[in-house]
Amino acid sequence: MNELAGKHIVLGLSGGIACYKAAELCRALVKEGATVQVVMTEAAEQFMTAVTMQALSGRPVFTSQWDARTSGGADNNMPHINLSREADVIVVAPASADFMAKLVHGRADELLSLMCLARPIESVPLILAPAMNREMWSHPATQRNIEQLRADGTTVLDVGAGEQACGETGDGRMLEPEELLYDLVRFFTPKLLAGQHVLVSAGPTFEAIDPVRGLTNLSSGKMGFAIARAAHEAGAQVTLVAGPVGLPTPRGVGRVNVKSALNMQKSLDHLAQAATVFVSAAAVADWRPAQMLDQKIKK
Numbered sequence: 001m002n003e004l005a006g007k008h009i010v011l012g013l014s015g016g017i018a019c020y021k022a023a024e025l026c027r028a029l030v031k032e033g034a035t036v037q038v039v040m041t042e043a044a045e046q047f048m049t050a051v052t053m054q055a056l057s058g059r060p061v062f063t064s065q066w067d068a069r070t071s072g073g074a075d076n077n078m079p080h081i082n083l084s085r086e087a088d089v090i091v092v093a094p095a096s097a098d099f100m101a102k103l104v105h106g107r108a109d110e111l112l113s114l115m116c117l118a119r120p121i122e123s124v125p126l127i128l129a130p131a132m133n134r135e136m137w138s139h140p141a142t143q144r145n146i147e148q149l150r151a152d153g154t155t156v157l158d159v160g161a162g163e164q165a166c167g168e169t170g171d172g173r174m175l176e177p178e179e180l181l182y183d184l185v186r187f188f189t190p191k192l193l194a195g196q197h198v199l200v201s202a203g204p205t206f207e208a209i210d211p212v213r214g215l216t217n218l219s220s221g222k223m224g225f226a227i228a229r230a231a232h233e234a235g236a237q238v239t240l241v242a243g244p245v246g247l248p249t250p251r252g253v254g255r256v257n258v259k260s261a262l263n264m265q266k267s268l269d270h271l272a273q274a275a276t277v278f279v280s281a282a283a284v285a286d287w288r289p290a291q292m293l294d295q296k297i298k299k
């Protein structure tokens with residue numbers, strides 16, 4: 001909780017259906033302790049009202065470079081300068097194909113792109129969360145633009161795959177708000193474990209007695225999963241060997257599901273060879289039956 005306390009995030013919205021996810025993202029950022037200043041393009045306002053974003057962020061939304069309201073404590077009618085100077089990061093979510101093309105060319109004919117261009121590039125990172133139709137996403141022009149943006153020092157996040165608002169299926173969906181939140185928290189976490197390969201065991205084991213019965217315990221697995229998540233946030237490559245639990249896999253973490261203590265041991269023995277750190281957080285069963293019966297025991 002409060003993983004973004006003290007951070008000031010400028011959240012930009014460009015024109016795309018995924019603006020609806022930006023509302024949830026804004027809420028999540030505020031809940032984690034960040035202050036959020038929303039800036040929207042004209043097209044974004046077709047998909048989401050500034051009223052909603054103001055209500056969620058608790059700050060007036062800026063949509064025009066000609067907006068003369070006080071911004072960043074200054075009355076100079078330069079929101080593009082003032083808003084970017086306050087920011088710890090600028091996140092554009094969704095980033096439309098058009099918006100990314102504009103950034104590549106250093107275009108600055110409206111507030112959001114102007115602010116991105118005018119930001120102090122060394123101290124205010126820019127993160128883009130693309131969102132678009134699969135054909136737009138895979139178009140060589142878009143891919144070329146993303147390559148150029150990365151070369152210019154911009155962080156361009158992944159996209160998700162699946163059903164799209166247009167009815168087609170493929171790559172190009174914006175990441176879900178909780179995935180974006182995780183990526184932002186990770187972005188701000190010092191990379192103390194960069195270069196490490198952390199192996200974590202988590203959860204209970206299940207020792208079968210017969211095909212329907214077994215010995216196990218009530219370990220939730222939460223500790224190991226939280227350790228795996230924290231290690232990944234700190235820059236490690238992380239593999240999680242999990243007993244039978246229904247917890248979602250932390251973003252960016254590799255997971256191997258196992259059942260019995262012997263399964264877990266075999267998996268860990270193998271994976272430990274490539275690991276530099278092992279955290280043993282699993283609640284391995286204390287006992288196992290001398291033999292597992294192939295047939296269900298009657299009673």
Ligand SMILES: Cc1cc2nc3c(=O)[nH]c(=O)nc-3n(C[C@H](O)[C@H](O)[C@H](O)COP(=O)(O)O)c2cc1C
Pocket residue numbers: 013014015016017018041042043044095096097098099100131132133136
């Ligand atoms: C209904 C509708 C949905 C759209 N969805 C997207 C989208 O998801 N991603 C995208 O890049 N463009 C999308 N577009 C096109 C952009 O809104 C258009 O390129 C616009 O000029 C972008 O402006 P901006 O980059 O200044 O925000 C959509 C257009 C319409 C009419």
